[in-house]
Amino acid sequence: MSKLIRHLMVVFLLTGLMLLFAGNAYAYLDPGTGSMILQGILGGLAAAVVVARLYWRRLLSFFGFRKDKPRDELPENKDSSDTDTQTYASDGKYGRK
Amino acid sequence: MFEQDGVLYRQINEQGRSDYEQMMQSGLYARLTRNGFLVQHEEVAKEKLGLDTDQTYRILQPARINFISYPYEWSFSQLKDAALLTLDIQLTALEHGMTLKDASAYNIQFEHGLPIMIDTLSFESYQEGQAWVAYRQFCQHFLAPLALMAKKDVRLGRLLTNYIDGIPLDLACILLPCSTRFSPGLALHLHIHARTQRAYSETLPDKSRGKSRARAVSRTGLAGIVQGLRRTVNKLNCRFRASEWGDYYDSTNYSRAAFETKRSLVRQYLETVKPSRVCDLGANTGEFSRVASEMGSYTVSFDIDPVAVDMNYRQVRTKKEHNLLPLLQDLTNPAPGLGWESRERCSLIQRGPVDCVMALALVHHLAISNNVPLDKLASFFDKLCTYLIIEFVPKQDSQVQRLLASRDDIFDAYDQAHFEAAFSRFFSIRRSEVIRDSYRVLYLMKKIEG
Numbered sequence: 001m002s003k004l005i006r007h008l009m010v011v012f013l014l015t016g017l018m019l020l021f022a023g024n025a026y027a028y029l030d031p032g033t034g035s036m037i038l039q040g041i042l043g044g045l046a047a048a049v050v051v052a053r054l055y056w057r058r059l060l061s062f063f064g065f066r067k068d069k070p071r072d073e074l075p076e077n078k079d080s081s082d083t084d085t086q087t088y089a090s091d092g093k094y095g096r097k
Numbered sequence: 098m099f100e101q102d103g104v105l106y107r108q109i110n111e112q113g114r115s116d117y118e119q120m121m122q123s124g125l126y127a128r129l130t131r132n133g134f135l136v137q138h139e140e141v142a143k144e145k146l147g148l149d150t151d152q153t154y155r156i157l158q159p160a161r162i163n164f165i166s167y168p169y170e171w172s173f174s175q176l177k178d179a180a181l182l183t184l185d186i187q188l189t190a191l192e193h194g195m196t197l198k199d200a201s202a203y204n205i206q207f208e209h210g211l212p213i214m215i216d217t218l219s220f221e222s223y224q225e226g227q228a229w230v231a232y233r234q235f236c237q238h239f240l241a242p243l244a245l246m247a248k249k250d251v252r253l254g255r256l257l258t259n260y261i262d263g264i265p266l267d268l269a270c271i272l273l274p275c276s277t278r279f280s281p282g283l284a285l286h287l288h289i290h291a292r293t294q295r296a297y298s299e300t301l302p303d304k305s306r307g308k309s310r311a312r313a314v315s316r317t318g319l320a321g322i323v324q325g326l327r328r329t330v331n332k333l334n335c336r337f338r339a340s341e342w343g344d345y346y347d348s349t350n351y352s353r354a355a356f357e358t359k360r361s362l363v364r365q366y367l368e369t370v371k372p373s374r375v376c377d378l379g380a381n382t383g384e385f386s387r388v389a390s391e392m393g394s395y396t397v398s399f400d401i402d403p404v405a406v407d408m409n410y411r412q413v414r415t416k417k418e419h420n421l422l423p424l425l426q427d428l429t430n431p432a433p434g435l436g437w438e439s440r441e442r443c444s445l446i447q448r449g450p451v452d453c454v455m456a457l458a459l460v461h462h463l464a465i466s467n468n469v470p471l472d473k474l475a476s477f478f479d480k481l482c483t484y485l486i487i488e489f490v491p492k493q494d495s496q497v498q499r500l501l502a503s504r505d506d507i508f509d510a511y512d513q514a515h516f517e518a519a520f521s522r523f524f525s526i527r528r529s530e531v532i533r534d535s536y537r538v539l540y541l542m543k544k545i546e547g
Contacts, residue, residue, distance in 0.1 A: 033298070034297040035233035036228045037297055039229060039232055039314050039319075042321075043228070043318025046317070046318045047317045047318040050321055
């Protein structure tokens with residue numbers, strides 16, 4: 001269920017962003033400006049997701065659904081605890097002795 | 098960057114001083130080099146090189162890379178690993194209060210079988226609120242070609258030869274299938290990214306307000322973007338369609354005995370030569386390259402088939418093979434000199450010569466499929482190497498018969514006598530042995546000096 005909601009939200013968001021930037025432009029002056037502006041938006045979204053997850057976890061642990069792991073829940077550390085991002089540094093893939 | 102007495106140096110000017118000091122003192126350099134993410138360097142006294150100018154702050158001597166390769170010569174997995182490494186370096190840099198100002202694929206090389214960053218001076222101090230200046234470059238150099246290869250066709254990687262600063266995002270979006278619009282990572286970083294570029298293409302960046310406007314990105318947000326890119330790249334996988342590349346691997350023309358004879362002959366020849374660097378041309382998945390690399394020669398293993406090169410690289414990665422580098426190369430159209438004055442990226446021949454070239458089961462493809470006269474072949478090899486281990490595949494061979502089945506046999510001069518005559522102009526033939534159970538002959542030749 002929550003997966004479906006998440007999926008719908010993503011599609012909704014993407015459609016919104018696509019409409020937002022549907023303007024026509026001609027010359028190709030500097031593609032750099034657009035890249036910066038997009039990061040502003042994406043960065044805001046990413047930060048919001050991190051904060052939302054943080055509070056969601058706190059809520060769950062408040063009701064006893066989850067063990068409290070305060071160190072992992074600092075926003076800065078949050079992303080590296082994601083299961084689907086294995087870091088090369090930790091599994092030693094790039095490491096060589 | 099400059100070269101003196103055959104040694105490569107990098108010069109840091111006074112403007113680069115604070116960034117360099119921060120990298121060394123924050124522990125970033127130590128951490129990156131310890132993990133094998135970044136090439137090591139030594140500081141050299143500038144007086145020693147006669148460079149005592151006021152503008153010069155430091156001179157670095159980076160560890161030398163065995164063989165320089167370029168993104169258009171990498172297979173899918175190589176480009177993907179290089180992309181992940183770039184993102185991991187950016188994440189590490191952020192933890193040390195720094196950020197990558199370049200995310201060029203040309204800053205990555207392959208050494209000891211793994212990707213490594215070679216641009217020590219790509220780091221600058223990170224200011225809170227700052228966006229990632231190399232975000233667009235990362236998307237063009239890595240994400241766009243990887244997505245095209247994974248979602249459309251692996252051969253689209255060759256576009257990187259044409260676009261030296263990475264594939265323009267609008268072009269990538271036209272080529273990508275519609276379904277990629279519904280994959281969150283690709284939609285955001287490619288499709289919507291291309292649209293924002295177009296929408297703001299006439300807006301000049303406002304330096305006075307730039308950092309304080311809506312573009313401000315929090316540190317958490319920035320790390321989130323890089324993590325998101327990492328997840329997106331990590332999910333991309335190339336499904337090689339078996340039907341297209343089919344029976345490349347099983348359909349060798351050898352009996353087991355012939356194969357073993359050939360392998361032991363190659364080993365014997367290599368033992369006489371004892372080369373420090375070998376190029377194996379037409380290496381397929383690197384079966385014979387490994388004969389050389391296991392004997393301690395640094396071996397570059399070239400093939401035209403992206404699937405074979407990818408299999409070869411994955412084997413290098415799994416088995417941690419330290420001195421084998423698989424690369425894509427179309428010998429009928431080898432990597433040219435590219436960039437400014439055609440000199441920014443070296444051609445294949447400029448990166449040679451090597452001690453020994455192996456050309457096994459290759460000559461008939463070049464001479465018959467591609468119609469290259471034997472003397473032209475010989476002069477090509479002459480530019481590449483001192484020693485040549487080359488296999489002649491005569492017309493009686495079933496592989497050649499197969500090539501001749503679809504074309505007129507206009508190759509009267511394609512026989513062993515003409516082959517030897519053509520190569521004798523450039524090489525002296527040291528050994529020649531018929532491979533048991535076949536019509537093929539394996540030669541060891543040495544270049545005639547002068």
